[in-house]
Amino acid sequence: MLQRKRKGLRSLRSVFVLFITILLVIVVFLLFVKIYLTFPPICSEYNKMVEIALSDKNGYVYFERASDIAKKISCGFFGTMRWYYYTQKEEGGFEDKESITYKMGLSEGYFLMFYKLSVMDGTILGEFDSYSKDKGLFFSSLEEVIELRKKYIGNDRYLPFYMDYDWKDCILPENDWKSDFLNNSKEVIHNLKLAKERDCFIFYNKNSTFFESWVDPYNCILLNILVNSLINLEEGNYNEVLDWLETSGQVLLHLDFDYIMVRYLKDVIKTIASYPSLPDSFYNDLICYLLTIKDGIYSRKFSEILQKELFYLEDYFKRSQDFQDENEYRYNHSFFEHAKETSKKYLYYNLAYISLSRCLEKYRPVLESASWTDIENAAFYDKGKLRKAIKDIENVCSYNQKRIHHFPLTELCSNMLIVNNTILIYTYKSILIVLLEQYHAQYGRYPDSIEKVIDNYFSDKEINWMNEHIELDLSPEYYEIRHYPIPKQVMKLYKSNRQR
Numbered sequence: 001m002l003q004r005k006r007k008g009l010r011s012l013r014s015v016f017v018l019f020i021t022i023l024l025v026i027v028v029f030l031l032f033v034k035i036y037l038t039f040p041p042i043c044s045e046y047n048k049m050v051e052i053a054l055s056d057k058n059g060y061v062y063f064e065r066a067s068d069i070a071k072k073i074s075c076g077f078f079g080t081m082r083w084y085y086y087t088q089k090e091e092g093g094f095e096d097k098e099s100i101t102y103k104m105g106l107s108e109g110y111f112l113m114f115y116k117l118s119v120m121d122g123t124i125l126g127e128f129d130s131y132s133k134d135k136g137l138f139f140s141s142l143e144e145v146i147e148l149r150k151k152y153i154g155n156d157r158y159l160p161f162y163m164d165y166d167w168k169d170c171i172l173p174e175n176d177w178k179s180d181f182l183n184n185s186k187e188v189i190h191n192l193k194l195a196k197e198r199d200c201f202i203f204y205n206k207n208s209t210f211f212e213s214w215v216d217p218y219n220c221i222l223l224n225i226l227v228n229s230l231i232n233l234e235e236g237n238y239n240e241v242l243d244w245l246e247t248s249g250q251v252l253l254h255l256d257f258d259y260i261m262v263r264y265l266k267d268v269i270k271t272i273a274s275y276p277s278l279p280d281s282f283y284n285d286l287i288c289y290l291l292t293i294k295d296g297i298y299s300r301k302f303s304e305i306l307q308k309e310l311f312y313l314e315d316y317f318k319r320s321q322d323f324q325d326e327n328e329y330r331y332n333h334s335f336f337e338h339a340k341e342t343s344k345k346y347l348y349y350n351l352a353y354i355s356l357s358r359c360l361e362k363y364r365p366v367l368e369s370a371s372w373t374d375i376e377n378a379a380f381y382d383k384g385k386l387r388k389a390i391k392d393i394e395n396v397c398s399y400n401q402k403r404i405h406h407f408p409l410t411e412l413c414s415n416m417l418i419v420n421n422t423i424l425i426y427t428y429k430s431i432l433i434v435l436l437e438q439y440h441a442q443y444g445r446y447p448d449s450i451e452k453v454i455d456n457y458f459s460d461k462e463i464n465w466m467n468e469h470i471e472l473d474l475s476p477e478y479y480e481i482r483h484y485p486i487p488k489q490v491m492k493l494y495k496s497n498r499q500r
Contacts, residue, residue, distance in 0.1 A: 043314035059198030066191035076170035108219035201254035283438035352400035
């Protein structure tokens with residue numbers, strides 16, 4: 001007789017096996033999520049910092065307003081100048097004025113260089129007076145400038161920054177060029193003073209896609225600072241010059257984008273220090289001001305700079321949807337090739353973000369407690385408590401840099417140290433230049449040794465640091481100052497290791 005198979009509940013063993021299987025699947029899924037889908041933000045304070053950055057608590061808001069006004073002044077006062085080109089004759093000399101051709105527009109960087117050379121050559125005096133007297137220097141109207149702009153914009157792909165600016169917003173000279181420039185620039189220094197008074201200073205522009213695209217407009221504000229200073233020097237208004245320098249310098253000290261501070265020291269301070277016939281009291285005031293800037297740089301904590309670097313890094317990833325070669329790739333490849341390339345880039349950016357965020361989460365506590373000396377020991381001398389942290393971070397950065405074109409960094413902590421050293425070096429160089437120019441103004445030559453002019457301005461520790469990063473060639477007729485962001489001792493060690 002056949003027995004019936006039992007129907008109903010599963011055996012206890014089957015239930016147990018099923019339970020274990022489900023449990024393993026859940027565990028594997030959770031591990032997958034933990035490994036690949038969950039990760040901390042690079043900058044946990046990002047949203048809060050953006051909120052502050054867009055408020056009037058942020059000094060950068062006022063700096064940006066000052067920069068915008070400087071752009072309007074720049075395109076009106078400099079962008080409307082005619083530029084004359086003379087052809088050299090075979091018998092010597094140049095073609096006369098009837099054969100002149102003109103082309104509008106040179107960047108603010110060219111003007112900075114032009115005034116710098118004019119000061120060094122001693123030909124700057126009366127330069128700005130001549131702008132008011134030379135009726136042929138400027139175009140007759142803004143409409144003429146716009147028409148010529150339309151003509152050139154189709155022929156020249158390398159246009160200066162202000163060529164794409166809305167010319168209707170430009171501020172033009174009305175009567176006397178020099179007095180109009182000083183008057184219109186009052187709003188620039190007013191906003192700089194408002195920026196200086198703010199405790200918070202976050203470099204942020206919500207309308208910019210790429211970090212690099214924020215650089216060019218700052219030539220306008222540097223040019224505005226320099227020209228205001230030069231006009232006031234010409235008039236003998238030394239307190240006005242110091243007001244411009246002290247106000248702008250304190251603002252730029254808080255601007256974490258140190259490129260602008262380096263340019264300020266190179267193009268503004270060095271130019272003013274070379275100005276002819278400055279009184280001894282002005283040199284002394286200029287040295288005191290630069291010593292204040294130096295002390296301000298020394299007081300910057302690594303942890304404060306690190307937080308803002310992480311903020312900018314987070315911001316970079318949030319703005320990285322528009323890739324630099326996206327349009328070119330779209331036009332030159334099929335839809336499927338474009339889709340494949342775009343997907344690969346998104347994958348690489350996401351993987352880079354995950355790997356960086358996890359590495360930084362692991363080491364951020366020890367980094368936030370680090371001093372600049374700790375960073376230097378680890379980055380340059382491969383020793384100290386941060387040695388492993390910096391190596392691991394740099395390995396992650398280097399790996400992602402190989403996969404992502406224009407990746408913003410390869411050595412986060414080392415780069416921060418080098419930038420900090422660079423800005424400090426240029427400050428020391430500026431102080432030395434002022435001291436040397438002051439000596440030259442007094443005696444008609446440069447000193448035999450730098451010890452004759454540095455007096456008690458620097459401590460022994462500072463002098464030792466300068467000896468590691470700065471070299472000076474000095475003679476009665478000239479001087480040359482070379483600098484090294486990486487200590488000379490470390491550079492020699494690198495060279496010897498490469499030769500082995």
